[in-house]
Amino acid sequence: MGQGAMVAILLMAYAAFVLVLSTMAGCVAIFGDDAQRRDSAYRVLKFVLSTGTGAGGVAAVAAHLYQSGIFELGG
DSSP states (O other): OOHHHHHHHHHHHHHHHHHHHHHHHHHHHHHOSSHHHHHHHHHHHHHHHHHHHHHHHHHHHHHHHHHHTSSOOOO
16 A cells, blocks of 8 residues: 555545544534533534644645645655
8 A cells, every 4th residue: 555545544534533523522512411511512513623624624735735746755
């Protein structure tokens, strides 16, 4: 398996993790019974979406630069 395939797998795994975490936090924030738990889930959702999409954008740019040959991974 080449480095490009490994980068793609890592990016897909990261995207899946952010999607699952934000979906679960969103469901608890909307449908939770306890007000404190809903508030905590809303804070987790804001954190995951702000950091997840920001880091995801940086990773997407790095992957694009890698594919175009501008950015090299080690060696």
